[in-house]
Structures are given as structure tokens and as C-alpha cells.
Amino acid sequence: MALSKKKKWIIGGAVALAALLILPRACAGPKNAANTVSYIEEHPEARSLVKTLGGSGMLKPANSYTVTTLIEGEVLSAEFEEGDIVDKDSVLFTIDSSDISNSIERAGISLDQARRNYNNAADLKNVKAGSSGTVYSLYVREGDNVSAGAPVAVIRDSSCMLVKLPFQADDAAGFYVGQTAEVSLPESFTSVSGTVTEISGSDMVGAGGGVYRNVTIEIPNPRALDSGQNASASIAGKYSAEMGTLSCRSESTVYAGASGTVDRIIIPEGSEVLKDQTILTLSGKSIDDQIKSASDTLRSAQLSMNSTQDQLDSYTIKSPISGTIVDKQYKTGDTVSAGKVLCTIYDLSFLEMTLNIDELDIRFVEVGQKVTLSADAAPDSVYSGVVTKVSVAGTSTGGTTTYPVTIRIDDTEGLLPGMNADADITVASLDSALSIPNAAVMRGGLVLVTKGSPSAVNAVEAEAPEGYVFVKVETGVSSDEYVQILSGLSADDTIAYIPQSTASDDLFTIMMNQSRGRS
Numbered sequence: 001m002a003l004s005k006k007k008k009w010i011i012g013g014a015v016a017l018a019a020l021l022i023l024p025r026a027c028a029g030p031k032n033a034a035n036t037v038s039y040i041e042e043h044p045e046a047r048s049l050v051k052t053l054g055g056s057g058m059l060k061p062a063n064s065y066t067v068t069t070l071i072e073g074e075v076l077s078a079e080f081e082e083g084d085i086v087d088k089d090s091v092l093f094t095i096d097s098s099d100i101s102n103s104i105e106r107a108g109i110s111l112d113q114a115r116r117n118y119n120n121a122a123d124l125k126n127v128k129a130g131s132s133g134t135v136y137s138l139y140v141r142e143g144d145n146v147s148a149g150a151p152v153a154v155i156r157d158s159s160c161m162l163v164k165l166p167f168q169a170d171d172a173a174g175f176y177v178g179q180t181a182e183v184s185l186p187e188s189f190t191s192v193s194g195t196v197t198e199i200s201g202s203d204m205v206g207a208g209g210g211v212y213r214n215v216t217i218e219i220p221n222p223r224a225l226d227s228g229q230n231a232s233a234s235i236a237g238k239y240s241a242e243m244g245t246l247s248c249r250s251e252s253t254v255y256a257g258a259s260g261t262v263d264r265i266i267i268p269e270g271s272e273v274l275k276d277q278t279i280l281t282l283s284g285k286s287i288d289d290q291i292k293s294a295s296d297t298l299r300s301a302q303l304s305m306n307s308t309q310d311q312l313d314s315y316t317i318k319s320p321i322s323g324t325i326v327d328k329q330y331k332t333g334d335t336v337s338a339g340k341v342l343c344t345i346y347d348l349s350f351l352e353m354t355l356n357i358d359e360l361d362i363r364f365v366e367v368g369q370k371v372t373l374s375a376d377a378a379p380d381s382v383y384s385g386v387v388t389k390v391s392v393a394g395t396s397t398g399g400t401t402t403y404p405v406t407i408r409i410d411d412t413e414g415l416l417p418g419m420n421a422d423a424d425i426t427v428a429s430l431d432s433a434l435s436i437p438n439a440a441v442m443r444g445g446l447v448l449v450t451k452g453s454p455s456a457v458n459a460v461e462a463e464a465p466e467g468y469v470f471v472k473v474e475t476g477v478s479s480d481e482y483v484q485i486l487s488g489l490s491a492d493d494t495i496a497y498i499p500q501s502t503a504s505d506d507l508f509t510i511m512m513n514q515s516r517g518r519s
Contacts, residue, residue: 121294133157165240260284440497
């Protein structure tokens with residue numbers, strides 16, 4: 001008669017010798033000893049298996065930050081309290097910064113001066129026009145060596161010509177700036193219109209004893225006029241007492257700012273040039289050294305300014321993270337010293353805990369696995385978490401190594417940092433796996449089956465109770481009670497085992513001893 005799927009208890013004396021083993025006399029015992037072993041028979045079944053790894057740990061905030069100060073001074077404001085929620089970069093404390101204000105001003109002055117000096121040094125390479133006009137003459141050619149302060153060019157502005165003429169003082173007293181004047185050029189037998197630009201405020205006495213005043217007239221130059229031409233003029237019907245000579249509106253000499261070699265002529269002689277436009281460039285070690293020195297000074301001034309500015313920023317203390325104020329040490333009016341803790345902030349958007357997993361089990365743990373948690377402080381609640389980090393840095397204690405595993409908990413109602421919690425990580429889950437009780441698997445992966453089981457044909461050479469044989473199995477996922485069978489058994493087999501695993505090991509030992517006794 002075939003066995004049913006239900007478990008069948010076999011007690012010694014009620015069934016064959018396969019269910020009852022009588023121990024032989026103990027080798028060292030003075031008298032006979034008899035032990036009776038009882039075990040269960042059942043079929044492998046498809047079951048849902050869940051393997052978990054458990055542990056406990058303390059809950060921590062998602063992030064925490066202790067706010068300290070690098071400076072000392074009086075707290076001018078601290079507009080928050082413990083329990084308040086603050087945003088990242090919101091102002092927590094302002095501290096009196098009057099001591100640093102003068103330092104910042106001095107650093108700013110030094111920086112501006114260093115920047116000007118650097119720009120001036122950099123400009124030593126470029127010889128620029130001091131005014132707009134025409135490059136009237138160049139004193140150097142490309143490749144020439146020049147000394148600092150040496151003249152290199154002359155620039156004339158001939159767009160307008162000027163002539164200064166004496167008029168009777170009484171007549172000049174009635175002239176005004178901007179008045180039209182007729183200028184006669186006897187050498188070309190022409191006349192042009194001009195404009196009064198200046199009237200002398202002082203009189204002068206001429207050779208014949210007459211009293212005169214100089215009047216300056218500006219004449220637009222259509223490129224026909226040149227310096228040195230003679231001219232006279234009439235203003236409102238009054239004529240100049242003498243003739244004068246035309247001159248350019250301006251004429252300036254350009255000097256080299258440093259010693260060096262003329263690298264390139266950019267504006268050749270006779271060409272128009274604008275004010276501050278580069279006429280030629282210089283090169284040389286002296287110039288390079290001056291630029292490098294000015295650059296170093298500028299960099300030093302910038303670093304000094306940055307350092308001083310950073311000190312000013314330190315007087316306004318902002319929240320480094322978004323979170324909840326859990327501790328506040330200073331209030332408005334208090335005086336703080338450098339290095340003191342001002343407040344503590346927790347980011348409570350989620351909680352974390354760390355489990356230390358044994359080295360034999362860490363291979364089963366992966367990021368993303370689900371976690372079930374409970375806490376004594378919230379006895380009626382069960383929480384869900386997820387593994388977010390599996391560290392490879394283990395810690396050895398007493399010959400055993402454990403590895404920290406970080407767990408994140410998003411639904412934290414009823415939980416607070418500092419609470420202790422128990423956690424179970426689900427490392428494997430099977431919906432339908434052929435499985436048998438853990439107690440049925442003996443050392444070496446052996447399972448006791450009836451001789452009538454289909455898998456008995458694969459029996460191993462090991463002495464077994466009458467009516468039974470041992471078969472070798474390959475196991476997979478195991479829960480607290482059951483283990484998955486990957487190979488070696490089928491659902492039609494009948495297995496035998498003692499409920500406790502230790503007893504099952506004892507049974508194997510007993511049978512091995514009996515086998516040796518028979519031989």
C-alpha cells in the first residue's frame with residue numbers, strides 16, 4: 001500500500017526495524033544501553049520559500065550636520081528654534097562683522113592697485129598712440145633696440161588747423177567764442193571760414209604802442225592746409241593786426257615704456273591712428289620680467305581679497321542641508337568663540353540603519369533587496385525598507401568577519417533617530433519549489449528514502465536501516481524550516497527524518513556505527 005502525502009509517525013515496535021534502531025553495547029560502557037529513535041515519513045512538496053537574514057541596529061537620520069563657526073563675535077540674530085524645519089542655504093546665525101570691514105576695504109584697495117599695475121606692465125609690450133591723428137614720423141624700424149623713455153613716433157592731428165592772431169583790444173572785447181572768422185591765405189590766394197575758439201583775457205602792447213589781444217581761430221582742414229602757412233583773418237569786419245602761421249590742432253611724441261626690441265610695426269608712417277591704438281609692439285626679457293612680477297603681485301592681492309571675503313562670509317552662517325533643528329546652543333546676544341558648535345541639523349526625509357552580516361551570508365545580500373523592520377518603540381507597526389549599500393570593508397572580531405549593510409526606510413511614522421530596530425532582509429524568494437524539511441538533509445547532502453521510492457535507484461553506498469537507502473541531493477534556497485531540492489529527489493519519493501536536525505545527525509552516526517559493528 002502506497003504512503004499518502006500526509007506525515008506518518010513510525011514508533012519502535014509498531015513497524016519494521018527501519019523505524020526502530022537498537023543501539024549495540026557501548027564500547028566503553030559497563031552495561032547495555034538501548035536507545036529508541038523515532039522519525040517521520042513524508043513526500044517532497046512544492047512550497048513557497050523565503051530566505052531571510054536578520055539582525056538589529058540603531059536608526060540614523062538620512063543626513064546630519066553639526067554647524068560650527070570659524071570666527072568669534074556677538075550673535076546678532078538667530079531666528080529659529082529647536083524643532084524648526086529649515087531649507088538648505090537659509091540663514092541661521094549672523095555674527096557682528098565690524099572687525100573685518102576695514103580689512104576688506106584695505107584688501108580691495110590693494111587689489112585694484114595690483115590690477116592697474118599688471119595692466120600697465122602688460123601694456124609695455126604695446127606702444128600706443130596718446131591721441132588720434134596721423135603718424136607723422138617713425139623713429140624706429142622692426143628689429144631695432146630701444147630704451148625705456150626713447151621717442152619712437154610723432155603723431156599730428158591735422159583735421160583742423162589753428163592760427164593765433166592779434167586784434168585791437170577794443171575790437172577783441174566784442175568777440176565771442178564760436179564766432180565765425182574769415183581766414184585769408186595769401187600764399188594760395190584763398191580764404192576759408194573758421195571759428196573763434198579762444199580769446200585772450202589779457203592785453204599786450206605791440207611794437208607801435210598799440211594794445212592787442214590774441215584770438216585763436218580753428219579752421220577745418222580739407223587736406224589742403226599745412227603747418228607753417230601764413231594767414232590773417234577778419235572777424236565782424238575787424239582785421240587782425242598781424243599775420244600768423246598755421247599749426248596742427250595737436251602734435252604729440254610717443255615714447256617707449258620699456259626697453260626692448262621692436263617686434264612689429266602695426267601703423268606705418270603716414271597712416272591714420274586712433275587714440276590708444278597700438279602703433280608697434282616690443283619684446284624682451286626686461287618686459288617679460290616686469291609682467292611676471294606684476295602678475296605675481298596681482299595673484300597675491302586676489303588671494304588676500306578672497307581670504308578676507310571668505311572671512312566676511314563666515315559671519316553669516318547658513319544651513320548646509322535641508323532638515324530639522326535638533327539642537328541649538330546659542331541665541332541672539334550670546335558671544336561665540338571659534339570652533340564652537342552652534343546647532344545640529346537632521347535630514348529626516350528618510351531613516352537608515354546598518355546591519356552587520358556574517359561573512360558566510362554576505363554573498364546572499366544585494367542592493368535593492370526588500371527588508372522588513374520592527375521596533376519596540378512602535379510595537380504595532382511593521383515597516384518596509386530596502387538595501388542601499390553592501391560594504392566590502394569587513395570588521396573582524398573573535399575570528400569572525402562581518403560586513404556592514406545599509407538599509408533605507410522611507411515610511412518612518414512613529415520612528416525616530418536613535419531607536420533600535422530589528423530587520424530581516426529577504427535574500428531569496430521562490431513561489432513553488434520542491435522542498436523537504438531542513439532536518440531531513442544529513443551531513444554530506446544525504447537524505448533517507450524508502451527503497452520503493454523512484455529515486456532509490458540512485459542510492460549511495462552507505463548502510464541504512466532495513467527498507468531504506470540513502471540518496472545524494474543538491475540543495476538550493478532554504479528557509480527556517482524547509483530547503484529547496486534542486487536534484488536527487490522527486491515528488492513521488494518518500495523521505496524519512498527525525499524532526500530535529502541534531503537528532504538527524506545522531507541517526508546518521510548511529511547507522512554508521514551499526515554498519516561498522518556488523519562488519
